[in-house]
Amino acid sequence: MATTRSFASTSHRSLRLDLAGKISQGIDFLLAGVFFVVPLFMGGVHPFGRLLYISLVGLLAIGWCLKQAFSSQGTYRPSGVEWLLLGGFLATAIQIAPLPGNLLQSVSPALAEMLPAWSNADSSGGSLGCWQTLSFTPYQSRLGIAVYLSHALLFIVLMQRLASLEDIQRLLRVIACATVGMATLGVLQVFAGNGRYLWVYDYPFNDTTRDAVGTFGNGNHFCHFLALGIGPLLWTLFASLKTEDAGSSQSGRSKSGSSGRSRFGPSPQRPFRWEMLVVMAGLAITALAGVLSYSRGGAFVMVIAGAITMIIYSLKKVIQLNAFYVIVAAGLLVACAAWALEDSRWLSEVDRLATAELDSIDSNAIRRRLWAADLELAAKFPLLGTGAGSHADAAPVTFQRALNSDATHAENGYVHLVMENGGLALGLALVGIGYLFVWMFRVLRSSDLGMVACGAGLIAALCVSLTQSLWDFIWYSPACLASTLAMAACLCRLAQLQKASLKSGSQRTKSSLAVGRLAWGSAAICLCGLLAMSLAIWTPVARAAGDWDNYLRVSTRSTESDIKFHSEVLGLRQVVRQNPHNGRAHLYLSHRYLALFDQRQERSAMGMRLHPIRQAANASGFASPAEVRQWVQAATGENFRLLLLARKHAQRALHLCPLLGEAYVTLALTDFLEGSQTGRVAELLEQAHRVRPFSGKILLAAGIEENDQGRSDQALELWKQAYQIDPSVRQEMIDALTPFMSPEFFFTEFQCQGTDALHLMRTYHKTGRPEEARATASVAVGMFEETASAAGSPTLSGIWWNRASNMHEFLKHYEDAVRCSQQAVKAMPNVLPYRQRLISNLLLSENFEEAERQLKWARSREPQNKVFEDLMVRARRGMLENQGAASASNPQPDIR
Known part of the structure; x- marks a missing residue:
């Protein structure tokens, strides 16, 4: 009986150990997925990634x-930084916890000052309610927490998985392979790509054939990923040259028993190894990919990574390289550098760096102004910040220029951290960096050169991460941060191994804590629940990612059309259906609904846009909101529903993020539906200006409201501010103000010029005001000619001469139109649309012979062009008519 029990126990133990072994293999495959597969999804930045x-x-x-x-x-196996990881989680988790008003005011006094319209706890009627969280973007903060927990778990699991120096070396080889693979992909996409990521994915904001970006959103992140792998690659190269096993855990004793120092170097007894050649080729490809990325910061940190590794190897006498291998390796790198210097783009970059002027390096001081704005906002929320993931929405509160695009990060890891997560999180991060330096010091003190060799590559990678974070937020990319965390875990384990090598065997066991099976099983169950919650948070975002990308592709098209507009509406509706927590999608959809309302109203029998309808409703003195809505619905018919939808999505956007200032404008414009007695328009516009003081849309709406109230001087000042600080809103201002403003107003008060003047002329012409359109063209044409004459490049000169020709043609000054067209063709002779305009103006000025000559040249370039054929018919008909007229005016004498 005892034998049977013993056999059953042994069999059960064997089964458990076998299962543990299979799980261990699965863990290694999952780790490979983290380093090889996740980077393929835009460096892990894409929601699917x-x-x-x-x-x-x-x-x-x-x-x-x-x-x-x-x-x-x-x-x-504890790392000693678990308390930092827990502190980071708690510092972020408290941001999304609903807090009582008094506690919220105590922790973040600036929040109430920034959101005065949210002080009313009653959310009925038109009230917004009461904001209850420290984070301005609680949903984005939840997403951030899920990613943060994944980062923390990756570090902890790697601390357990890396049991020996051999495990660390194996992980270094994995990272090196991932680096070379990404570099190869980046180079292939430049020379053999079709502009799409992996030849499949059409990213709206980048082209893979212009710069090497791999599968990252920009060259900076791509180059940083490569720089992280430089240290592991150099270690792999030198490991292939070792005379003794670099992975030996011995403390440097030679076979003779004397205290020796294991060095890397080619052995004359060893045959040539193909592994070494493969690694050197990988280094060359990585260097070439870095050059092709055209990232100044990325190229710099790649050099830093190599320099740090080589300096440590040299100082610790780790390597003894044969001169042949040095020449080959240096030759490959020099060839890449020479290729780079022959490239005009790199030459211009080098020239800019050589000036050593910040204005040359930081164009228009964008980074510096953004840092200053972020630090100003961080000073208002010093303890816990504005909320994880809030940068894109929070930065415009203090940014001194309206943003043309979303600033998703602060272009500085430390500034980004202190703004979003406050001084507490920054303090924890600095303590963590302190731990890194302690681990570095311990590894460098080791007498085992195999350990030092590994440590050099790790130290280089971590220094790269800390350095590039000074001018970029590279921690934003999960692929980059995963590699950084992996190498931080390797460094920690090396430090632990070095410390353990100095202790006796009985003391070494204290570095690990015994944990029972029940505890591990319970932890697995808890992690299952945590994973389920994280997936539930991120799945809607990933599900809507494709529709969001499609919307971005459509919205970035330069041409405006009804098809584009309706495609945007349909795309945004699909996005909010898939992910109802996307505040920006709700905001943009509310804008589109208001624009669609105005568009349909203009084409209706009534012909009244929202502004006059709103004025009429406010002036009518309706007794209740129900009467207002009934009247508006009767006046606008089915279009009334668009106003309700615009208001609904604006409210939803604000409840997701109260910093979306343009949503307050939508509520203000539709507030008359709640009854004129609510009187909240001024309050809403003030709240909008509080969170978006540099938004031209908000200043424009506030100016219109001031003008409606009879305060024209205040309105003019607001419009001037909007026109000066936000170029993106200028054409919208022209559309809004042309119905009751003259051309002189725009040229005098706004100094309207350039493309704005062209848009002003077209707006007057489109709205049936020909005299104003001609007056605008008469002023604008002189501006265009001056701009064309002063243009610094043929391209710009051609553009402005062509626009001047267009204005002269509109004014029916055909001789001047021909003159300007000739200048445009002279600047850009191969641009056929410029030549086509010249030909049209020649025909209008009845210079048929020159028109025919120009047409012969154009048809030689495009013989199948039907437009040129029609113009040739007109030219020859005109020439025949001229000849006939000449014959009639000069009759031949009758000689008999």
């Missing part, structure tokens, strides 16, 4: 817990 990253790391952590539960003795 983040969802995949969270899934892989979650399964990784669950698998490790199960492995420990099935092992004969489960242990946990």
